[in-house]
Amino acid sequence: MVQTESKLENQLIAQLGKSGWQFRPELNHYSLIVNHFRVLLNRRNIDKLDGTPLTDQEFQRFLNEIVGSKSIYQLGRYLRGDDQFQGGRAQIQRDDGSDITLSFFDPRDAGNNIYEVAHQVVVNDKYENRYDVTLLINGLPLVQIELKRHSVEMSQAFQQILRYRRESFNVGGSLFRYLQIFVISNGMSSRYFSNNDGELNKNFIFNWSDENNRWIDEIEPFTASFLSPLNIHEMISKYTIFDADQKVMKIMRPYQVYAQKSIMSQAEIHPDINGYVWHTTGSGKTITAFKAASQLALHTDAQKIIFLVDRRDLDSQTINNFNAYLPKRADGQSSIDRTDNTFVLVEQLKNSTDTLIVTTIQKLANAVKNERYRSVLEPYKEQRVIFIEDEAHRTQFGEMRKQVNSWFKNAQHFGFTGTPIFKENIGADGRTTDDIYDTRLHTYLIRDAVRDHNVLPFNVTYINTIHSKEDIENLNGEVEALNIKEVYENEKRLNQIAQHIILNHSSKTYNRQYNAIFAVSDTRTALKYYDIFKEINNDLKVTTIFTWTANEDDNDEHQKDDTLTSRHGLEKVIDDYNDKYHQNFSTDTFSDFFNDVSKRMKNHDAKSPENNIDVLIVVNMFLTGFDAPTLNTLYVDKNLQYHGLIQAFSRTNRVQKAPKDYGNIVAYRNIKSKTDEAVQLFSQGDKAAFFAPNYDDLKLDFQKAIRALRDKVATPEDTNRLLDEGETAELEFIKLFRDVMSLQSRISVYEEFDWAEIETELDWTQQIFDDFKGKYATFYERHKARQKEKASIIDDVDFYPELLMVDAIDVDYINRLISQIDLSSPNARTEGVEKVKRALTNNTEPTLFSKRELLEQFLDSVIPELNHDADITGELNHFLADKRQAEIYHFAEEHRLEPSQLAEQVAEYEVSQHENSKALSELTAGMTFKEKRTAKQSIKNFIIETAKKFVMN
Template identity: 50%
Template sequence: MVGCIFIGIVYLNSLSYDNIKKNISYYIFESVRGLVSMSEGYESEALLEKRFMNRLNAIGYKTVKISDEKQLTDHFRTLLNERNDERLKGTPLSDTEFSRVLHQMVGTRNIFEIAQLLRGSDIQPYGKIVIQRDDNSQLYLEFFDGHDYQNNTYEVTHQVTINTKYVNRYDVTILINGLPIVQIELKRRGVDFSEAFHQIIRYRDESFRQLYRFVQLFVVSNGDGTRYFANGDGKLNSNFMFYWTDRQNNWLNDIDAFTSSFFVPERLHSMIAKYTIFDNDNQRMLIMRPYQVYATEAIVNQAKHHPEKNGFIWHTTGSGKTITAFKSAQRLTRETDAEKVIFLIDRSDLDLQTAKNFNSYLPKSVTNQPALDRTDDTRSLVKQLRSKDDPLIISTIQKMNVAISHSKYKKVLSQFHDQRVIFIEDEAHRSQFGEMRKNINNWFKNSEHFGFTGTPIFSENIGADGRTTETLYDEELHHYLIKDAIRDHNVLGFSVQYIGTIKGKDTTIADEKVPGIDTKAAFESPERLKQVATHIMLNHDNVTKNRQYNAIFTVSSTNMALKYYEVFKKLKEESHSDLKITTIFTWAENEKDAEKKQDEKFKTSRHGLDAVIDDYNHQYGTAFSTDKFSDYFGDISKRMKEHNAQTPDDNIDILIVVNMFLTGFDSPKLSTLYVDRRLQWQGLLQAFSRTNRIEKQSKPFGNIICYRNIKKETDDAIKLFSGGSGNFVVVPSYQELADQFDDKIKRLKEVAITPGDVDDLHNQGEDKLKDFVLAFRDVLRVQNKIRVYDDFSWDKFENQLSEQEMEQYRSKYFAAHQALEQEDGGGEKASILDDIDFEIELLETDKIDVEYIMNLIKSINLGSKESKKSDTNKIKRMLNNADNPELKSKADLLADFLDQIIPKLQSDANVSNELNKYLAKRRQNEIQQFSEKNKIPLDIIDHQLSDYDFYGRTNSQEVMRALSEAGYDFKQKITIKKRIKSFVQKTIKRFAMS
């Protein structure tokens, strides 16, 4: 009964007192009944579904019987009439009016636009539309209340059947006000719940239409494991299925525990109405993870109930602190009486992509200022501070310090001495301990501060000022540690290798501080630098999976960065290597005196960087210099993030740095950190964490390769920032992985002794082929991890599996995948593909397709003329060389946009919005031209395009009827009908960009 007690506790903690009594008896009954059921055998999918429905009933959901799409639409219409009875003045919507409602709510909107309509904005209220009534009057209709969860109707239905090309029957659908908002797919206990994920994707692609396009969230469960994830227009990634937890980060994995916390109407409503973020540049909706939700709630509660206190959030690097901070800031502007909420970041953490993300998440203010201005112009910040229309401001701490320190602004900003101002401060582990923070505190005397940090300052890593994060911010409000993030698969663990490069008589020299030895000279000797650079060049392809990923190399000084750059340059020339290597750093202010002397003896790091940038310009066709350092920085950031194995000429493979890019830089394409310097505490973990962003299965962990013996510093830092236990953080040793590899090879040989034996499995049924796929997939997974170790060599496994055999098995794996795809008949037949997560990405490089090109276009750097030109030329080269049929069909559209629109855009323009407007205009022009050329009424074509969007086909009967009314004879109607069908299919395909 321990499990029953646990479920009860979770449930009671998640409900109000009024709901507790009526549900206790039900849960006791259900728990006992569940034990009996389990004693009789496994719980069937049907029983799991029935019990899940009962649990939803117990926490406030009414079951409604809806069998098909028509009943769903009729039910929504009934509830819509009831909700808007006063506005309708007793006259329900007519058929024509309701068709206008559906067109207004769904029409040609994509899923992203529908999600925005549901939630509304600060300007447009939640869930409201306006239609024209039959009497030509305007009618406002409300279909969702995002403010008060109780002002909505919560229902559940199951086994809704949708008939399209395939017959799809959905397990459980949660309705809010008659709209399908959450779709749940269940599998019996013991079945991998990834099967439910694949089934949902198939349903979404095959039959989600009309009101089902309102689905915001998916939940998948096999009873024991449960995940949730957001709906979207593009490809959904199983890496972004999230666990739900309690406030202490404990998994609520079992469907009972999950339901009693996540599906309580108040919580579900908050997830829909409050805890989503819209990424406008990428046209996608992001759903927040549980620790982000709890941290946001902790901040808002503190501000509401204890405004005299500050607080900090300890969320590990890579866990999405910025999204949490944004959402907290948004809620504080709406739910407190603060005059201003100011989100402060450190300029050194602000790369180009981060700035674009900030501006993508938040709309422009009423004063038309960008949410975040990357310039040094303090006037724009002062203008926002003075404006009543800008309750939420985003700025760098440096710019804020200038604003309050400058004599010309002091009088203007004096009003803020006593007004309530709330600061949210990113990267609080560094930027908030200096004089700038003191100046801000002294100016904004009635202020509250909430800090975010992945690496707090404790007594162990305390700085010279003697202050810890807790003394600065009063108390910790929520924590989510690196061990939690690795457990939840939100970030990767680390593979750390230490490569000895200097040996004394008896031991390896650990660092530069060894008494009696001039270790600095030894560590910086040309022979050692060449040795380290040679090792990196020989192993780089292996550790980055043939340059599918890239690397940062951190060194001790700008002088060392330039020395290493020259060593690499010489080695590349000697070996004819095509590795792309560059460096970036800031130069010291005191070098200006040396520059003035213009003496060769006083060569500065800036002179050296200018030489590097000259090489860079020659390599990439750019025109940067140290006078345009921010543009050079932005271009490097972009190339590091957009690294693609199929476009090697545009990539940076290794970036040499001192401190830059070691904090605040997030790129899934960065997999490796080379280290030739001393690192410790927060600096070490921040640097390591550049490599551990989730990408796909071919990136199993972050590679850390150290040419200094910093094992103690590594162990100490991991222990400190993991709450005392670093067991989750560092991946298994080489020997542990070698043992696993051996075991997986033995299992593969049991299924197919030789690659040739796999051919026989094709004749023995799907199950046998599935056994091979799973066995070889396990071999792939371990090989993908062990390959980065210096100790790994195929010679060591020659007796078990040769490299040649491995390649032959790979070919058989591809063939098995293709065979099973061909056998997948769709419809109601359960496909074996739903059972298998094929990891083809372990075998293939990135594909240049429509989605990839669209992401490149949306991230064009408009702030620099050189970068804009370079980005545009890069994309046009890809379009010219496109071999993807879908991409080729759109290449002229995208190329015209690059030529005609991009050059005219200002630096603060939203490329995504401009592209959407351009495509909409081009689409309408092509429709108009087709209409005029074929003398077909425009409304007929528009209507058929809408039908095709909804149903995946044109309506032949409707076309014939409309053409008859237009006066065409029978022969003309047949010809024109074919033309319309062909044009509609081509147009829908040509302008579909997701």
């Protein structure tokens, strides 16, 4: 028997009751929620109120204080408390003029709160909405649960949350603005995510799991574990992170929660035993470490919590990210010292109010070695100090760690690493991560992260660049006479690799929506590749970066001319960089150059290609600790192994919006055996999740998806009948083509992908795909229009507008095509017009839909009449201005309006993107009330559509 949504709601409410929530069925309307909150507020603060409940005016002042015009981000901080807010308390003035501070939430003591459940709460605003299950703490709605029956996609519940946020959750002054956590479930699968201002990101919807990373998915165990009153209180009060830079709340993933719990337990129960957390690279371990450091500073008796990082990781953007998560020091300054001056660190150690310090291992080692700081550091020999050590596989091996340990004798160390040191990959230090840290506290492997979609799998391609009778790449040192380095650095080979990158970069990066790192063996090779890319005719933006002092000996071995040292070579690169990006760097300001390169790599924007770096050539820099979601490809021409290989690969697999499905690795050396060894070691023998599916399996899925689509609609033209068959038929087409589009996006980055083969084997061409995509875009537009009119079943469809835009033909592109029409001959003119029309037909950019008919009129009626030396752009502007004026005049005449006033409103909207309510009232001044109400909406729609339709920029 099929379980209905109402049965699922009843099952959930019963389970919540067993977990400690009290069901309040009478709270089924928003007004009742507000009244109930008022009753509990009075009861909670009865002593402070001296038995006199809040008057209506006082309660309204209280609501204005705790909600008012605050953002969701601010409300979240208000609820928990920080340096700005008291934490669940607010001060108001009573009617008699006295001040009173009232408590409405206790973030510190879970037992000092009341936990209740409301069901089917009705909210009446522009639309009537009815929420499934709401969890109240002290009468305040903090968790909203939306349910769907078993057979329904989870995305429908997510889309419903989005609709409620648009229509009622976020209405000014509503207590529902306090919602902190959303839960969606269809009974078989359950997810949670945090509320925020702006659009919610689908990539931050999480599964809940147990300590061993096993999903807790079905509604009953999920309710018992995640939705217990204590866990919800802790998720809100302890396991939410505030990003002060982005102004967003981030709720922690389950493995982050368990790691933090294990650290706190170790610090409290075993203060003399160290521990480390192995969370795979890219899973957010640095944020976990920050949160753990903050909690240790609050809840232990340690004199100092010292967060240690490697100096190489502190580019300016990383420092900004650190500061966004960490609390300010007592003097209001940043917790992070940006300078290389050890004295600043020592001053922080002297200051007793600065419990939490962020510094580098290099600076701390300098401090303990320097005799002038002995008097300051002496007390710390015996005091309790806790170290949080990020990227522990790098910072905690070698002399610096030994120097620090020799001073801080009673310190406890907690390390975080994505690639621990084992016996197999042990270095000169001779110790493993287990040797240094005593015990592993929590593990989250790449297989777990890929399954949870917290990182992406890798698509690895090996390109053979050396063809020889001998297996040169596996000879190692066996044949001394053979100069393998000379073979690798052969100019012809380097040129072939550069050509391969140029030819394939666009397909690997989805038309350069993403960027790439090119890892090479040494600085000399980096400079050679840089020069080759300059010599080959291409439009890739390529640069290189490296430190020269560490590599100078290597360079001098092969190049006796000291004018060609790596530093001199880098100076020439930086000169080119300055010309390209209008900067003024040199090797003397290398840190500024490094920060600018880092910023461009992290802020890659396909819409501003002039500011991007497409390919960054590196030796060692940027291969560890560098996070850039828009980086999706690593080209490799160097030997990598073990943790170095995994770290380098992991630069590419950060989750980002579609169409990024994998981290692409293109290896120009035979490192397959080293890859297999590293994967075996760091996946604990479970390699299945590490790699993307092979090409043949993916092609089979692609074939099935195409067949399913064409069983429903054989041709793009066949979709026209769906317009008469209703929304259910439209929904089916949307889902089928969405699958095809997703699979085509994923398969197109494979080296084996060939359109000619796809055409032959699957009867599927680029043109057919583009035609279907145009139809899909039409339904996407219909969906958006429907949203304005009424709630529809397509409201619950998970569209892929990002995939739709992969090959988007936008307004700028059409403008360029039109301006480039060759007027010198009738044939050239006709060819140019047809090129623009084809682009308009294949268009999937929504902003162009309304312009298509206009542009086709211009192409058909104006272009044929122009002189060969005419200014096409100017003619197009005149044509659009005339058409715009005619439409305004026609609409004004039809609605009895003054054309000049209407034209002013359209022009004002084009600039401000906001309609002028006062001016709208003036336009309709002579109408009756009923006429005004209808006319205002029509005029408003006309102004918006006209402004969009006639602006070509």
